[in-house]
Amino acid sequence: MTTLNNQPCEACRADAPEVSEQEKESLFPQIPQWIQVEEDGVEKLQRHFSFRNFEQALAFTNQIGQLAEREGHHPAILTEYGKVTVTWWTHKINGLHRNDFICAAKTDALLDQ
Numbered sequence: 001m002t003t004l005n006n007q008p009c010e011a012c013r014a015d016a017p018e019v020s021e022q023e024k025e026s027l028f029p030q031i032p033q034w035i036q037v038e039e040d041g042v043e044k045l046q047r048h049f050s051f052r053n054f055e056q057a058l059a060f061t062n063q064i065g066q067l068a069e070r071e072g073h074h075p076a077i078l079t080e081y082g083k084v085t086v087t088w089w090t091h092k093i094n095g096l097h098r099n100d101f102i103c104a105a106k107t108d109a110l111l112d113q
């Protein structure tokens, strides 16, 4: 099976299925630093990234923005001095889609560049 960060996001459809609990068991080990959070009843993936200062946090934020535009899939990003919080979920289905796991893995891969 190809790893998550080598897979493209598929176009988001309103009738797309949420990721099942069983699928999550195979997906979460590929993004071990991410946790599942729930906000207003919506399941989301979230990770905090630490940096030396705001400039580095902002640079990483812009890289995520470019990733989101490439994939046509967009996160919530909180950019602070030395810290970036990234939250992925699929608006169209108000929950978690495989795309969110792919984008979380691709977010991690930005650090290896």
Ligand SMILES: C[C@H](O)[C@H](O)[C@H]1CNC2=NC(N)=NC(=O)C2=N1
Pocket (backbone or CB within 6 Å): 012, 072, 073, 074, 075, 088, 089, 090, 091, 092, 093
């Ligand atoms: C038209 C546009 O492609 C869609 O609205 C995309 C944009 N980016 C998106 N990002 C996320 N996270 N979820 C979506 O459902 C979504 N839909």
